Amino acid sequence: MASENSFTGDQTWVDQMRKTLKSQIAVAIDTPPLSIFSIPQSLKDEKPAAYVPKRIGLGPKHHFQTKLYQNMQQNKLTAIKRVVKPHQIPDLEDQVAEKIKQIIPVVFACYDSFPEMSEDAFAWLFAIDGLFLLDQLGAYAEKGFAIDVKDFIMLENQIPLVVLKEIENALLQYGDRKVEGLWESKFRFFAQANSPFLLANENIDFSRVNHLLGYMYHSIVNNEMMTSRDVNFMNPGSMQAEKPATEELLEAAIQAAGIINIPAAKPFLGVLGSIEKLLHESEEETSIEEIKVPSVSELRKTAGVKFELSTNEEGIRNICFVDGTCRLPVITLNFKSEVILRNLMAYEKLMAKNSIMGGFGLELTEYVDFMCGIIDSVKDVKVLREQKIIEGDLRDEEIVQLFNTIGRSLGYMSGLSSLRKTVAELNKVYDSVLSVRIKKEAEKQARAAAKAITFLVSISGALVLARQALVQASGSNTIQMLVSFVSQLLGSFFSF
Structure with missing residues:
Protein backbone atom coordinates (compact mmCIF):
# COMPACT_ATOMS: atom_id res chain seq x y z
CA MET A 1 0.00 0.00 0.00
CA ALA A 2 1.38 3.39 -0.93
CA SER A 3 1.62 6.37 1.37
CA GLU A 4 2.87 9.91 0.91
CA ASN A 5 6.29 9.35 2.56
CA SER A 6 6.79 5.59 2.21
CA PHE A 7 10.16 5.66 0.41
CA THR A 8 12.79 4.02 2.67
CA GLY A 9 15.47 2.89 0.26
CA ASP A 10 16.22 1.68 -3.24
CA GLN A 11 15.55 -2.02 -2.67
CA THR A 12 12.46 -1.40 -0.54
CA TRP A 13 11.03 0.79 -3.28
CA VAL A 14 11.81 -1.80 -5.99
CA ASP A 15 10.15 -4.55 -3.97
CA GLN A 16 7.10 -2.39 -3.35
CA MET A 17 6.74 -1.46 -7.03
CA ARG A 18 7.17 -5.08 -8.12
CA LYS A 19 4.48 -6.23 -5.68
CA THR A 20 2.07 -3.43 -6.67
CA LEU A 21 2.49 -4.02 -10.40
CA LYS A 22 2.10 -7.80 -10.10
CA SER A 23 -1.02 -7.44 -7.97
CA GLN A 24 -2.60 -5.04 -10.47
CA ILE A 25 -1.70 -7.21 -13.46
CA ALA A 26 -3.15 -10.26 -11.70
CA VAL A 27 -6.59 -8.61 -11.53
CA ALA A 28 -8.62 -9.54 -14.60
CA ILE A 29 -10.18 -6.07 -15.06
CA ASP A 30 -8.56 -2.97 -16.53
CA THR A 31 -6.97 -0.56 -14.10
CA PRO A 32 -9.29 2.47 -13.89
CA PRO A 33 -7.95 6.02 -14.12
CA LEU A 34 -7.28 8.28 -11.18
CA SER A 35 -10.67 9.93 -10.66
CA ILE A 36 -11.30 10.56 -6.93
CA PHE A 37 -9.27 13.52 -5.74
CA SER A 38 -8.69 15.44 -2.54
CA ILE A 39 -10.25 18.85 -3.13
CA PRO A 40 -7.51 21.55 -3.22
CA GLN A 41 -7.53 23.77 -0.15
CA SER A 42 -8.05 26.87 -2.31
CA LEU A 43 -11.44 25.49 -3.40
CA LYS A 44 -12.41 24.40 0.10
CA ASP A 45 -11.62 27.89 1.37
CA GLU A 46 -14.10 29.37 -1.13
CA LYS A 47 -17.01 27.23 0.06
CA PRO A 48 -16.14 24.44 2.56
CA ALA A 49 -19.75 23.21 2.79
CA ALA A 50 -19.76 22.42 -0.95
CA TYR A 51 -17.05 19.75 -0.69
CA VAL A 52 -17.20 18.22 2.81
CA PRO A 53 -20.08 15.77 3.51
CA LYS A 54 -22.39 16.69 6.37
CA ARG A 55 -24.09 13.34 7.11
CA ILE A 56 -22.69 10.53 4.93
CA GLY A 57 -19.02 9.61 4.62
CA LEU A 58 -18.27 7.21 1.74
CA GLY A 59 -14.93 5.66 0.89
CA PRO A 60 -11.56 5.98 2.65
CA LYS A 61 -11.53 9.79 2.66
CA HIS A 62 -14.60 10.25 4.88
CA HIS A 63 -15.91 6.87 6.12
CA PHE A 64 -14.12 7.08 9.47
CA GLN A 65 -14.69 10.75 10.26
CA THR A 66 -15.83 10.62 13.87
CA LYS A 67 -19.12 12.54 13.59
CA LEU A 68 -20.16 10.91 10.31
CA TYR A 69 -19.24 7.44 11.56
CA GLN A 70 -21.12 7.76 14.86
CA ASN A 71 -24.27 9.16 13.29
CA MET A 72 -24.50 6.97 10.19
CA GLN A 73 -22.82 3.59 10.72
CA GLN A 74 -25.89 1.81 12.09
CA ASN A 75 -28.00 3.32 9.29
CA LYS A 76 -25.53 1.84 6.81
CA LEU A 77 -25.78 -1.61 8.40
CA THR A 78 -29.58 -1.43 8.35
CA ALA A 79 -29.49 -0.48 4.67
CA ILE A 80 -27.18 -3.41 3.91
CA LYS A 81 -29.67 -5.73 5.59
CA ARG A 82 -32.39 -4.45 3.25
CA VAL A 83 -30.19 -5.21 0.22
CA VAL A 84 -28.89 -8.69 1.09
CA LYS A 85 -31.93 -10.20 2.86
CA PRO A 86 -34.11 -10.71 -0.26
CA HIS A 87 -31.34 -12.73 -1.94
CA GLN A 88 -31.41 -15.37 0.83
CA ILE A 89 -27.76 -16.23 0.30
CA PRO A 90 -25.86 -17.21 3.47
CA ASP A 91 -23.06 -14.81 4.39
CA LEU A 92 -23.65 -12.78 1.25
CA GLU A 93 -21.92 -9.78 2.82
CA ASP A 94 -18.80 -11.93 3.28
CA GLN A 95 -18.91 -12.91 -0.38
CA VAL A 96 -19.25 -9.26 -1.41
CA ALA A 97 -16.26 -8.27 0.72
CA GLU A 98 -14.21 -11.17 -0.64
CA LYS A 99 -14.90 -10.20 -4.25
CA ILE A 100 -13.91 -6.60 -3.53
CA LYS A 101 -10.74 -7.76 -1.78
CA GLN A 102 -9.63 -9.40 -5.03
CA ILE A 103 -9.72 -6.07 -6.88
CA ILE A 104 -8.31 -3.83 -4.12
CA PRO A 105 -5.01 -3.32 -6.06
CA VAL A 106 -6.90 -1.59 -8.91
CA VAL A 107 -9.25 0.25 -6.55
CA PHE A 108 -6.22 2.02 -5.10
CA ALA A 109 -5.51 3.45 -8.56
CA CYS A 110 -8.78 5.43 -8.41
CA TYR A 111 -7.57 7.60 -5.51
CA ASP A 112 -4.90 10.26 -5.28
CA SER A 113 -4.29 9.26 -1.64
CA PHE A 114 -5.54 6.70 0.85
CA PRO A 115 -4.85 5.79 4.49
CA GLU A 116 -2.76 2.86 5.68
CA MET A 117 -5.16 -0.06 6.17
CA SER A 118 -5.18 -3.79 5.58
CA GLU A 119 -6.79 -5.14 2.43
CA ASP A 120 -9.44 -6.86 4.57
CA ALA A 121 -10.37 -3.53 6.16
CA PHE A 122 -10.53 -1.84 2.76
CA ALA A 123 -12.68 -4.65 1.37
CA TRP A 124 -15.19 -4.33 4.19
CA LEU A 125 -15.20 -0.54 4.00
CA PHE A 126 -16.09 -0.64 0.31
CA ALA A 127 -18.59 -3.49 0.81
CA ILE A 128 -20.44 -1.47 3.47
CA ASP A 129 -20.40 1.82 1.58
CA GLY A 130 -21.12 0.22 -1.81
CA LEU A 131 -24.12 -1.75 -0.53
CA PHE A 132 -25.37 1.35 1.28
CA LEU A 133 -25.11 3.38 -1.93
CA LEU A 134 -26.99 0.64 -3.81
CA ASP A 135 -29.78 0.79 -1.22
CA GLN A 136 -30.00 4.59 -1.39
CA LEU A 137 -30.04 4.74 -5.19
CA GLY A 138 -32.75 2.09 -5.24
CA ALA A 139 -34.84 3.99 -2.69
CA TYR A 140 -34.33 7.19 -4.64
CA ALA A 141 -35.48 5.60 -7.91
CA GLU A 142 -38.52 3.99 -6.28
CA LYS A 143 -39.61 6.65 -3.78
CA GLY A 144 -37.54 9.75 -4.56
CA PHE A 145 -35.88 9.43 -1.16
CA ALA A 146 -32.23 9.63 -0.12
CA ILE A 147 -30.64 10.60 3.18
CA ASP A 148 -28.61 13.45 1.69
CA VAL A 149 -28.37 13.90 -2.07
CA LYS A 150 -25.63 16.56 -1.83
CA ASP A 151 -23.28 14.21 0.02
CA PHE A 152 -23.66 11.55 -2.69
CA ILE A 153 -22.45 13.92 -5.42
CA MET A 154 -19.31 15.25 -3.68
CA LEU A 155 -16.06 14.38 -5.43
CA GLU A 156 -14.21 13.12 -2.34
CA ASN A 157 -17.23 10.96 -1.43
CA GLN A 158 -17.42 8.81 -4.59
CA ILE A 159 -17.34 5.01 -4.75
CA PRO A 160 -15.46 3.67 -7.82
CA LEU A 161 -17.66 1.94 -10.39
CA VAL A 162 -15.33 -1.10 -10.38
CA VAL A 163 -16.37 -1.68 -6.77
CA LEU A 164 -20.06 -1.32 -7.55
CA LYS A 165 -19.80 -3.80 -10.43
CA GLU A 166 -18.23 -6.40 -8.15
CA ILE A 167 -21.04 -5.91 -5.64
CA GLU A 168 -23.64 -6.38 -8.35
CA ASN A 169 -21.86 -9.53 -9.59
CA ALA A 170 -21.94 -10.98 -6.09
CA LEU A 171 -25.63 -10.17 -5.69
CA LEU A 172 -26.50 -11.69 -9.07
CA GLN A 173 -24.30 -14.75 -8.49
CA TYR A 174 -22.65 -14.31 -11.87
CA GLY A 175 -26.03 -14.34 -13.60
CA ASP A 176 -26.72 -13.38 -17.21
CA ARG A 177 -28.08 -9.91 -16.44
CA LYS A 178 -25.83 -7.09 -17.55
CA VAL A 179 -24.29 -5.23 -14.64
CA GLU A 180 -23.75 -2.11 -16.76
CA GLY A 181 -27.44 -1.86 -17.57
CA LEU A 182 -28.45 -2.14 -13.92
CA TRP A 183 -26.07 0.53 -12.71
CA GLU A 184 -26.67 2.81 -15.67
CA SER A 185 -30.41 2.91 -14.97
CA LYS A 186 -29.77 3.83 -11.32
CA PHE A 187 -27.18 6.44 -12.23
CA ARG A 188 -29.38 7.84 -15.00
CA PHE A 189 -32.39 8.32 -12.72
CA PHE A 190 -30.29 10.04 -10.04
CA ALA A 191 -28.50 12.29 -12.57
CA GLN A 192 -31.73 13.29 -14.33
CA ALA A 193 -33.36 14.21 -11.03
CA ASN A 194 -30.44 16.30 -9.76
CA SER A 195 -28.48 17.67 -12.71
CA PRO A 196 -28.88 21.43 -13.24
CA PHE A 197 -28.69 20.71 -17.00
CA LEU A 198 -30.46 18.51 -19.50
CA LEU A 199 -28.64 15.21 -20.02
CA ALA A 200 -27.47 13.92 -23.38
CA ASN A 201 -30.06 11.74 -25.10
CA GLU A 202 -27.56 9.17 -26.31
CA ASN A 203 -26.30 6.38 -24.07
CA ILE A 204 -23.05 7.09 -22.26
CA ASP A 205 -20.14 4.72 -22.86
CA PHE A 206 -20.17 3.06 -19.44
CA SER A 207 -16.58 1.92 -19.83
CA ARG A 208 -15.58 5.59 -19.46
CA VAL A 209 -17.67 6.14 -16.33
CA ASN A 210 -15.66 6.28 -13.10
CA HIS A 211 -18.39 6.84 -10.50
CA LEU A 212 -21.76 8.56 -9.95
CA LEU A 213 -20.38 12.11 -10.27
CA GLY A 214 -18.44 11.07 -13.38
CA TYR A 215 -21.63 9.68 -14.95
CA MET A 216 -23.46 12.96 -14.36
CA TYR A 217 -20.53 14.89 -15.85
CA HIS A 218 -20.36 12.75 -19.02
CA SER A 219 -24.12 12.96 -19.41
CA ILE A 220 -23.86 16.76 -19.44
CA VAL A 221 -20.66 17.10 -21.46
CA ASN A 222 -20.24 14.41 -24.10
CA ASN A 223 -16.47 14.37 -24.57
CA GLU A 224 -16.51 11.51 -27.05
CA MET A 225 -17.88 13.85 -29.73
CA MET A 226 -15.21 16.52 -29.45
CA THR A 227 -11.61 16.76 -30.59
CA SER A 228 -9.36 16.64 -27.57
CA ARG A 229 -7.49 19.86 -26.90
CA ASP A 230 -4.67 20.65 -24.52
CA VAL A 231 -5.60 22.33 -21.26
CA ASN A 232 -3.23 24.81 -19.66
CA PHE A 233 -3.43 26.13 -16.11
CA MET A 234 -2.11 29.43 -14.79
CA ASN A 235 -0.77 30.00 -11.29
CA PRO A 236 -3.10 31.66 -8.77
CA GLY A 237 -2.60 35.42 -8.81
CA SER A 238 -1.26 35.46 -12.37
CA MET A 239 -4.50 37.02 -13.64
CA GLN A 240 -4.71 40.49 -12.14
CA ALA A 241 -8.00 42.33 -12.41
CA GLU A 242 -7.61 45.60 -14.31
CA LYS A 243 -8.48 48.66 -12.22
CA PRO A 244 -11.00 51.16 -13.60
CA ALA A 245 -9.34 54.08 -15.34
CA THR A 246 -11.00 56.57 -12.96
CA GLU A 247 -9.45 54.78 -9.98
CA GLU A 248 -6.00 54.87 -11.57
CA LEU A 249 -6.38 58.60 -12.19
CA LEU A 250 -7.48 59.26 -8.61
CA GLU A 251 -4.58 57.24 -7.20
CA ALA A 252 -2.12 59.14 -9.38
CA ALA A 253 -3.58 62.50 -8.35
CA ILE A 254 -3.46 61.57 -4.66
CA GLN A 255 0.14 60.44 -5.01
CA ALA A 256 1.07 63.66 -6.81
CA ALA A 257 -0.61 65.91 -4.27
CA GLY A 258 0.92 63.95 -1.41
CA ILE A 259 4.47 64.47 -2.71
CA ILE A 260 4.00 68.16 -3.45
CA ASN A 261 2.44 68.47 0.04
CA ILE A 262 0.50 71.70 -0.51
CA PRO A 263 -1.15 72.57 2.86
CA ALA A 264 -4.22 74.11 1.20
CA ALA A 265 -4.90 70.87 -0.65
CA LYS A 266 -5.35 68.75 2.47
CA PRO A 267 -9.18 68.97 2.62
CA PHE A 268 -9.36 68.03 -1.07
CA LEU A 269 -6.96 65.14 -0.48
CA GLY A 270 -9.20 63.91 2.33
CA VAL A 271 -12.14 63.72 -0.07
CA LEU A 272 -10.03 61.95 -2.69
CA GLY A 273 -8.77 59.52 -0.06
CA SER A 274 -12.33 58.68 0.98
CA ILE A 275 -13.32 58.10 -2.64
CA GLU A 276 -10.31 55.84 -3.17
CA LYS A 277 -11.17 53.87 -0.02
CA LEU A 278 -14.72 53.32 -1.24
CA LEU A 279 -13.42 52.18 -4.61
CA HIS A 280 -11.08 49.70 -2.93
CA GLU A 281 -13.87 48.35 -0.73
CA SER A 282 -16.08 47.91 -3.79
CA GLU A 283 -13.25 46.12 -5.57
CA GLU A 284 -12.76 43.71 -2.65
CA GLU A 285 -16.46 42.80 -2.62
CA THR A 286 -16.40 41.83 -6.31
CA SER A 287 -12.81 40.62 -6.58
CA ILE A 288 -13.78 37.25 -8.10
CA GLU A 289 -12.24 36.96 -11.55
CA GLU A 290 -14.79 36.72 -14.35
CA ILE A 291 -14.77 36.21 -18.07
CA LYS A 292 -14.80 39.59 -19.84
CA VAL A 293 -18.30 39.96 -21.26
CA PRO A 294 -21.06 42.54 -20.51
CA SER A 295 -24.01 41.54 -18.36
CA VAL A 296 -27.34 40.40 -19.80
CA SER A 297 -29.04 43.71 -19.01
CA GLU A 298 -26.15 45.73 -20.47
CA LEU A 299 -26.11 43.69 -23.67
CA ARG A 300 -29.87 44.03 -24.06
CA LYS A 301 -30.15 47.72 -23.14
CA THR A 302 -27.03 49.03 -24.88
CA ALA A 303 -26.54 46.71 -27.84
CA GLY A 304 -30.06 45.34 -28.35
CA VAL A 305 -28.97 41.73 -27.86
CA LYS A 306 -31.85 39.31 -27.37
CA PHE A 307 -31.69 36.16 -25.26
CA GLU A 308 -33.63 33.02 -26.15
CA LEU A 309 -33.88 29.45 -24.91
CA SER A 310 -32.10 26.83 -27.01
CA THR A 311 -33.99 23.79 -28.24
CA ASN A 312 -34.19 20.77 -25.96
CA GLU A 313 -31.59 18.90 -27.99
CA GLU A 314 -28.89 21.49 -27.31
CA GLY A 315 -26.73 21.73 -24.20
CA ILE A 316 -23.91 23.82 -22.81
CA ARG A 317 -21.69 23.17 -25.84
CA ASN A 318 -24.26 24.66 -28.22
CA ILE A 319 -24.41 28.25 -26.97
CA CYS A 320 -24.42 30.58 -29.97
CA PHE A 321 -24.99 34.18 -31.04
CA VAL A 322 -26.80 34.53 -34.37
CA ASP A 323 -28.59 37.53 -35.90
CA GLY A 324 -28.51 39.55 -32.70
CA THR A 325 -29.84 36.69 -30.54
CA CYS A 326 -27.87 34.73 -27.95
CA ARG A 327 -29.30 31.24 -27.44
CA LEU A 328 -28.65 29.54 -24.11
CA PRO A 329 -29.65 26.13 -22.70
CA VAL A 330 -31.93 25.82 -19.69
CA ILE A 331 -30.36 25.59 -16.24
CA THR A 332 -32.44 24.55 -13.22
CA LEU A 333 -31.24 25.94 -9.90
CA ASN A 334 -32.30 24.91 -6.40
CA PHE A 335 -30.72 24.47 -2.95
CA LYS A 336 -28.53 21.57 -4.21
CA SER A 337 -27.27 23.25 -7.37
CA GLU A 338 -24.22 25.09 -6.06
CA VAL A 339 -22.78 21.94 -4.47
CA ILE A 340 -23.38 19.97 -7.67
CA LEU A 341 -21.90 22.69 -9.92
CA ARG A 342 -18.81 23.13 -7.79
CA ASN A 343 -18.10 19.40 -7.62
CA LEU A 344 -18.69 18.90 -11.35
CA MET A 345 -16.24 21.74 -12.06
CA ALA A 346 -13.69 20.36 -9.59
CA TYR A 347 -13.94 16.92 -11.20
CA GLU A 348 -13.51 18.37 -14.69
CA LYS A 349 -10.50 20.49 -13.80
CA LEU A 350 -8.73 17.79 -11.78
CA MET A 351 -9.33 15.17 -14.49
CA ALA A 352 -7.98 17.60 -17.11
CA LYS A 353 -4.89 18.14 -14.95
CA ASN A 354 -4.26 14.49 -14.10
CA SER A 355 -5.57 12.40 -17.01
CA ILE A 356 -2.62 10.95 -18.93
CA MET A 357 -4.95 9.78 -21.72
CA GLY A 358 -6.47 13.20 -22.39
CA GLY A 359 -10.09 13.56 -23.46
CA PHE A 360 -11.00 16.11 -20.82
CA GLY A 361 -11.53 19.74 -21.73
CA LEU A 362 -13.07 22.56 -19.70
CA GLU A 363 -16.47 22.89 -21.38
CA LEU A 364 -18.48 22.95 -18.15
CA THR A 365 -16.03 25.32 -16.47
CA GLU A 366 -16.17 27.68 -19.46
CA TYR A 367 -19.97 27.68 -19.30
CA VAL A 368 -19.97 28.59 -15.59
CA ASP A 369 -17.35 31.30 -16.26
CA PHE A 370 -19.69 32.69 -18.94
CA MET A 371 -22.69 32.72 -16.59
CA CYS A 372 -20.57 34.46 -13.95
CA GLY A 373 -19.78 37.12 -16.55
CA ILE A 374 -23.30 37.81 -17.81
CA ILE A 375 -25.04 37.71 -14.40
CA ASP A 376 -24.19 40.74 -12.27
CA SER A 377 -27.53 41.66 -10.72
CA VAL A 378 -31.13 40.59 -10.18
CA LYS A 379 -32.06 42.40 -13.43
CA ASP A 380 -29.94 39.90 -15.39
CA VAL A 381 -31.58 36.92 -13.67
CA LYS A 382 -35.08 38.29 -14.36
CA VAL A 383 -34.35 38.55 -18.10
CA LEU A 384 -33.14 34.95 -18.21
CA ARG A 385 -36.14 33.77 -16.17
CA GLU A 386 -38.52 35.49 -18.58
CA GLN A 387 -36.99 33.46 -21.41
CA LYS A 388 -37.15 30.18 -19.42
CA ILE A 389 -33.34 29.94 -19.54
CA ILE A 390 -33.18 29.89 -15.72
CA GLU A 391 -35.68 27.72 -13.88
CA GLY A 392 -35.99 26.30 -10.38
CA ASP A 393 -36.93 27.63 -6.96
CA LEU A 394 -33.67 29.36 -6.04
CA ARG A 395 -34.37 33.03 -5.39
CA ASP A 396 -33.00 35.65 -7.80
CA GLU A 397 -30.71 37.15 -5.15
CA GLU A 398 -29.31 33.70 -4.37
CA ILE A 399 -28.59 33.08 -8.06
CA VAL A 400 -26.68 36.37 -8.28
CA GLN A 401 -24.74 35.38 -5.16
CA LEU A 402 -23.99 31.95 -6.61
CA PHE A 403 -22.53 33.26 -9.86
CA ASN A 404 -20.64 36.07 -8.16
CA THR A 405 -18.85 33.84 -5.66
CA ILE A 406 -17.68 31.02 -7.95
CA GLY A 407 -14.19 32.09 -8.96
CA ARG A 408 -13.05 32.21 -12.55
CA SER A 409 -11.07 29.18 -13.66
CA LEU A 410 -7.29 29.44 -13.90
CA GLY A 411 -7.34 27.04 -16.83
CA TYR A 412 -7.98 27.43 -20.53
CA MET A 413 -8.14 25.16 -23.57
CA SER A 414 -5.81 25.52 -26.49
CA GLY A 415 -7.49 26.97 -29.54
CA LEU A 416 -10.73 28.93 -29.47
CA SER A 417 -13.77 27.05 -28.21
CA SER A 418 -17.24 27.75 -29.61
CA LEU A 419 -18.22 29.48 -26.38
CA ARG A 420 -15.16 31.73 -26.53
CA LYS A 421 -16.12 32.61 -30.11
CA THR A 422 -19.60 33.52 -28.88
CA VAL A 423 -18.10 35.74 -26.19
CA ALA A 424 -15.91 37.45 -28.80
CA GLU A 425 -18.95 38.08 -31.02
CA LEU A 426 -20.97 39.53 -28.11
CA ASN A 427 -18.09 41.82 -27.16
CA LYS A 428 -17.69 42.94 -30.77
CA VAL A 429 -21.36 43.91 -31.06
CA TYR A 430 -21.29 45.68 -27.69
CA ASP A 431 -18.06 47.55 -28.44
CA SER A 432 -19.43 48.78 -31.77
CA VAL A 433 -22.10 50.91 -30.03
CA LEU A 434 -21.17 54.61 -30.20
Missing part, protein backbone atom coordinates in the same frame (compact mmCIF):
# COMPACT_ATOMS: atom_id res chain seq x y z
CA SER A 435 -21.75 55.32 -26.51
CA VAL A 436 -19.57 52.36 -25.56
CA ARG A 437 -16.81 53.52 -27.91
CA ILE A 438 -16.91 57.01 -26.36
CA LYS A 439 -16.80 55.56 -22.85
CA LYS A 440 -13.87 53.30 -23.67
CA GLU A 441 -11.98 56.18 -25.29
CA ALA A 442 -12.55 58.31 -22.19
CA GLU A 443 -11.25 55.49 -20.01
CA LYS A 444 -8.26 55.12 -22.29
CA GLN A 445 -7.45 58.84 -21.99
CA ALA A 446 -7.93 58.75 -18.22
CA ARG A 447 -5.58 55.80 -17.94
CA ALA A 448 -3.01 57.58 -20.11
CA ALA A 449 -3.30 60.68 -17.90
CA ALA A 450 -2.81 58.53 -14.81
CA LYS A 451 0.38 57.06 -16.28
CA ALA A 452 1.66 60.54 -17.16
CA ILE A 453 0.97 61.83 -13.65
CA THR A 454 2.62 58.76 -12.12
CA PHE A 455 5.70 59.35 -14.28
CA LEU A 456 5.95 63.02 -13.32
CA VAL A 457 5.38 62.19 -9.66
CA SER A 458 8.33 59.80 -9.80
CA ILE A 459 10.55 62.53 -11.27
CA SER A 460 9.45 65.12 -8.69
CA GLY A 461 10.01 62.69 -5.85
CA ALA A 462 13.49 61.90 -7.14
CA LEU A 463 14.29 65.63 -7.42
CA VAL A 464 13.14 66.29 -3.87
CA LEU A 465 15.34 63.48 -2.59
CA ALA A 466 18.23 64.71 -4.74
CA ARG A 467 17.87 68.25 -3.37
CA GLN A 468 17.99 67.00 0.19
CA ALA A 469 21.01 64.83 -0.48
CA LEU A 470 22.95 67.57 -2.32
CA VAL A 471 22.19 70.22 0.27
CA GLN A 472 23.35 67.94 3.05
CA ALA A 473 26.48 66.98 1.12
CA SER A 474 27.65 70.37 -0.23
CA GLY A 475 25.49 73.10 1.20
CA SER A 476 25.61 74.69 -2.24
CA ASN A 477 23.01 77.46 -2.56
CA THR A 478 23.26 77.25 -6.36
CA ILE A 479 22.29 73.58 -6.47
CA GLN A 480 19.56 74.15 -3.94
CA MET A 481 18.11 77.00 -6.01
CA LEU A 482 18.26 74.87 -9.20
CA VAL A 483 16.45 71.91 -7.65
CA SER A 484 13.93 74.23 -6.00
CA PHE A 485 13.21 75.91 -9.34
CA VAL A 486 12.52 72.55 -11.04
CA SER A 487 10.29 71.44 -8.17
CA GLN A 488 8.28 74.66 -8.44
CA LEU A 489 7.78 74.06 -12.15
CA LEU A 490 6.47 70.57 -11.46
CA GLY A 491 4.30 71.96 -8.67
CA SER A 492 2.69 74.44 -11.03
CA PHE A 493 2.00 71.58 -13.45
CA PHE A 494 0.16 69.55 -10.82
CA SER A 495 -1.84 72.54 -9.61
CA PHE A 496 -3.71 72.83 -12.91
